[in-house]
Amino acid sequence: MIKVESFNLDHTKVKAPYVRLSERIKGPKGDMVVKYDLRMVQPNTDSIPTGGLHTLEHLFAVYFRKYLKDVIDISPMGCRTGFYLSKFGETPLEELQQIFINVLEEVINSRTEDIPAVTEKECGNFKDHSLFTAKEYAKRTLEGFKKR
Template structure:
């Protein structure tokens, strides 16, 4: 790589954050003037906690629907490779508190859900790698973290 590309998440000092939290992680204005916002939905403390892949995958499937029920114009909800959270990309401005409230409400819904959507070979690229039990265990842990902060 001849030029250094600036990656916002690589500039974040992961030793100084206190998860769980929601923060704005980027903003882009398209040529047509639309604003695209990226939010860091950090669920686990970096380098101290990690969500196992099956639980993370199930949380992803559940948040994909629950968050869209609460916030308009979501483009994508992407898991972080480090498995400590997700990036939420959306069109338009949304206050951090609204995103956090939607996340907390969605995590509460995960505790009550009995079914995970899109878990067949036709609908999911790794349909065998899900754990509703794990998703609920981690949702409870994350909610406890939000309540204590």
């Protein structure tokens, strides 16, 4: 059986929101790819509706790249409780959490025209967006971090 790191995480033991280093993968030429688990919602308690998740994906694609070089991808989890961020090289967790907080604050201050790539030509489900829901979940996640 192939081992997948995130399938071995005990989702009953985690406390969202959090930033967790999920995997370090060294490529054949020595490049280090690091994958992070950016959890916004407590697993099996809540999940981000697809429109909001989709808008967060579009906004995160731009906002995280303003703070971090070497981002490979930021993708929503199928369970809709968070995102995976993959990048070249390791960023300390505290630093990444602060960047995540800054990005969430930017989401809260976003306007409809700030969402990139929302035309039929640019997006695979351009009608399924909700900035309202994206902001609601950004607010909840920020509140969760502030309670720490």
